[in-house]
Amino acid sequence: MGNFLLFLVFGAIFVFGTFSRSMNEKIDDSVDNAVEHFERATVRNIDNSVIALGLRELSDNVDWRAGFTDLDVDGGTAALTVRDSVVGGDATIVLLSTSTFGKETTSSRVILKVGVLSGSVKSAVITTLEGFNKNGNSGKFSGIDAATTSDCPEGGQPPLPGVTSPDGLVTKDGQPIDGTEDWLAGDPPYSAGGTQADVAAQIDIDWKEVLALTPDYVVNTAQDWPGPSAFSGGQWPVIFVGPGVKLNGSGMGGQGLLVAPQSLEMSGSWTWGGLVLVGDYFRTNGGITINGALLSGLNYLLGQTVTGSNVANGNVSIQYHSCNILESFEATAGKVGGSWRKKLELISWWE
Amino acid sequence: MTSMLDILGSFVIGGMVLLAVVTLNSGMTGSAVQMTMDLMVQENMVELTREVEYDFHKIGYRVSNDTVITLADSTGITFLADIDDDGNVDFVRYYLGSPNELTSTPNTEDRLLYRVVNSETPKSSNMGVVAFDLKYYDASGNETSVLGDIRGINVSLDVESPFPYSDTTFVAYAGLHWEEYIVPMNIQ
Numbered sequence: 001m002g003n004f005l006l007f008l009v010f011g012a013i014f015v016f017g018t019f020s021r022s023m024n025e026k027i028d029d030s031v032d033n034a035v036e037h038f039e040r041a042t043v044r045n046i047d048n049s050v051i052a053l054g055l056r057e058l059s060d061n062v063d064w065r066a067g068f069t070d071l072d073v074d075g076g077t078a079a080l081t082v083r084d085s086v087v088g089g090d091a092t093i094v095l096l097s098t099s100t101f102g103k104e105t106t107s108s109r110v111i112l113k114v115g116v117l118s119g120s121v122k123s124a125v126i127t128t129l130e131g132f133n134k135n136g137n138s139g140k141f142s143g144i145d146a147a148t149t150s151d152c153p154e155g156g157q158p159p160l161p162g163v164t165s166p167d168g169l170v171t172k173d174g175q176p177i178d179g180t181e182d183w184l185a186g187d188p189p190y191s192a193g194g195t196q197a198d199v200a201a202q203i204d205i206d207w208k209e210v211l212a213l214t215p216d217y218v219v220n221t222a223q224d225w226p227g228p229s230a231f232s233g234g235q236w237p238v239i240f241v242g243p244g245v246k247l248n249g250s251g252m253g254g255q256g257l258l259v260a261p262q263s264l265e266m267s268g269s270w271t272w273g274g275l276v277l278v279g280d281y282f283r284t285n286g287g288i289t290i291n292g293a294l295l296s297g298l299n300y301l302l303g304q305t306v307t308g309s310n311v312a313n314g315n316v317s318i319q320y321h322s323c324n325i326l327e328s329f330e331a332t333a334g335k336v337g338g339s340w341r342k343k344l345e346l347i348s349w350w351e
Numbered sequence: 352m353t354s355m356l357d358i359l360g361s362f363v364i365g366g367m368v369l370l371a372v373v374t375l376n377s378g379m380t381g382s383a384v385q386m387t388m389d390l391m392v393q394e395n396m397v398e399l400t401r402e403v404e405y406d407f408h409k410i411g412y413r414v415s416n417d418t419v420i421t422l423a424d425s426t427g428i429t430f431l432a433d434i435d436d437d438g439n440v441d442f443v444r445y446y447l448g449s450p451n452e453l454t455s456t457p458n459t460e461d462r463l464l465y466r467v468v469n470s471e472t473p474k475s476s477n478m479g480v481v482a483f484d485l486k487y488y489d490a491s492g493n494e495t496s497v498l499g500d501i502r503g504i505n506v507s508l509d510v511e512s513p514f515p516y517s518d519t520t521f522v523a524y525a526g527l528h529w530e531e532y533i534v535p536m537n538i539q
Contacts, residue, residue: 004365012372019379026386033393037400044404110536341539349536350436351408 039104043076047099047106047351050078054095055110058082059340062093062114062333076101087111092347111347117213117257117332119205121275121293124164125186125320127203129196129297130281131169131309134183139316143186146291152323160293160320161191166199168192186320200300207298210259210277212337215240222248231255236274236331249286257328263308264296273321275328281308284316291321292328381516388512388525395478396510396527399464403506404533406443406466409434410504411537419538420498423487428504432537434468442469447483456513458524481526482509488532490539503534 050071057064068080078099085094095110125143126132134141141162147155162184163170170177170190179190193199216237217226222245230237231254241247241260249268256274258264263280269287276282278296297306336343411419413433422429427446434441448463456477463475464483488503489495512525 008365008368008372012368012375015372015376016379019383022383023386026383026390030386030390030393033390033397037397040401040404346536346539348413350412351536 035102036104039102040106042074043099043101043104043106044351046073046076046078046101047097047108049073050080050097050099051095051108051110054080054082054097055340055344058093058095058112059343062343073099074101085111087347090347093344106351109348109350111349113345113347114333115336115341115343115345117205117209117329117336119329121295121325122160122204123193123199123202123295124161124191125293125318126163127199127293127295128163128165128169128281128310129199129300130165130306131171132163132165133171133174133309133311134177135173135311135313137183138314139312140183140185141316141318142184143189143320146319146321147323152326154326155323157320157322159187162186162189164191164193164199164202166192166196167194196297196300196306203295203298203301205277205295205298207277207279207301209336209338209342210298211261213238213240213257213259213332214335214337215259216256216335218242219245219247222246222250222252225250225252226254227251228254236327238331238335255324255327257331261299273324273327274331275325280306281310283311283313285313287315287317289317289319291319292324293320294318385516385525388514388516392479392510392512392525392527396508396529399478399480399508399510400529400531402466403445403508404531406432406434406445407504407506407533408535409537410535412436413438414440414537417499420501423485423496423498423501425485426483428485443467445483447480448475453477453513457515457522458511458513461511461513477513479510479513480508481511482507484508502539503532505530505532507531 050068050073053068065082067082068078071078076099078097080095080097083094085092090113093112096107098105098107126141143160143162145155145157145159149155168176172181177190179188184190193202217224217230217239219225219239220242225247226237226239236256238257238259241258241264243262246265246267249270252268253270254272258272258274258276261279264278264282266288267285271289271291274292276290276292276294277298279299280297282294282296296310300306409432410430411432414431420428420430427444429442429444431440432443433439434443444467446465448465450460450462452463453461458479460481461477461479462481463477464480465473465475467473484507486505487495487501488505489500490502495501507528507530510527515522515524
């Protein structure tokens, strides 16, 4: 009987031992599964974090290429390389990350372009949300594109209206115009665009984003106007003009994006290439030439009341030039404010 | 008389020990079956979530047109992405099959989760999926059904074992629920 009991006890120990081993293996596998899932989620978070850190650095400085090596993040490690590349003919920035947590490793590849101000000019060569009076017969406002494909691949755009304004707000020497005036050209020469809101709806430029740009130059007095070197070598700077500044033509001229958050007064004889954006009204005297486009009364887009009157005196020529306008938008590369998504344009994100 | 008592006592004690061993063995077998089922469900879930995460994070990758997600309902999604990173945009579709397709398993709720890339034959295997639920969210975090507004996808997946632990006293299946809010970076 004693032997029988001994046999039973040893048998039970063997069965239990075998079972226990099998169960422990299953528990190990189960824990492995849970750990794998946890590690996978964590390594993804680490990778997202290192990419986010890189994007923040690039947002602050688009020339940042230092990257990170052996960065400790959330109990794991991560590395990030940042390099310039060309994708589809465009200059791009490539971020390559590799992150490790436990047994899991993952990597991401993010391709970006330096963000530029988004938008276009489709409403007219002169678009105003206020009144506009042209004095005298000299000068011309032409919505016929002066740029050709030899200037840039996008040149030779369909003609725009010469002037677009809310109904009935454009006058010549204080008298209403009928759109057949010699100083107007375009398709149509004059476009009565309806209400202020109707004209505003035609404007494809985010004025708030424009005001958030980091300018290359701020002109608070006429003497602040940048010298010729600012425009040499194909440079198209962003220039902000402070309130009350009269750009009197002395040493002036150039190209880029000219922004006046309030009103803009220009006189003398000089030429500007590119876009001119004005928060309130503009006034010109003398031989001003703008090869690009001009938009005024843009503070209406911020919900402000704009009731000023634009005035063009003298031999003022404002000529639609699609290539210069494109250059004005490109001039904002690396100067856009706000989140990284505005400062950097995402081309693709492999994760 | 004493010997008789010894023998009787031994039988009683031996019987109790034998009963305990048999009961223990039965319990161990049940636990082993349950553990095996749990493990199988876990492994299926790990495989499924790995695939879903991989694909869903690629939504919109290298897609230049605005229409990235072409179909989105509660049990299926169709989207564009260069899923294999070869420079060509692929057409990817996930959808849930009918429980009638898996009548050979005792579990009446399990079904196939199909993954289709381009014009390939739909691929699936019986991973014990019983629910695949998708919800779509816009940039403000509100639920949306407008394809162009989708910025985030809440994916929930329920997997059960094809066979029950026990079919004698009550029918119970090993089950696991997984849920993740996926934000595909290429459609932000």
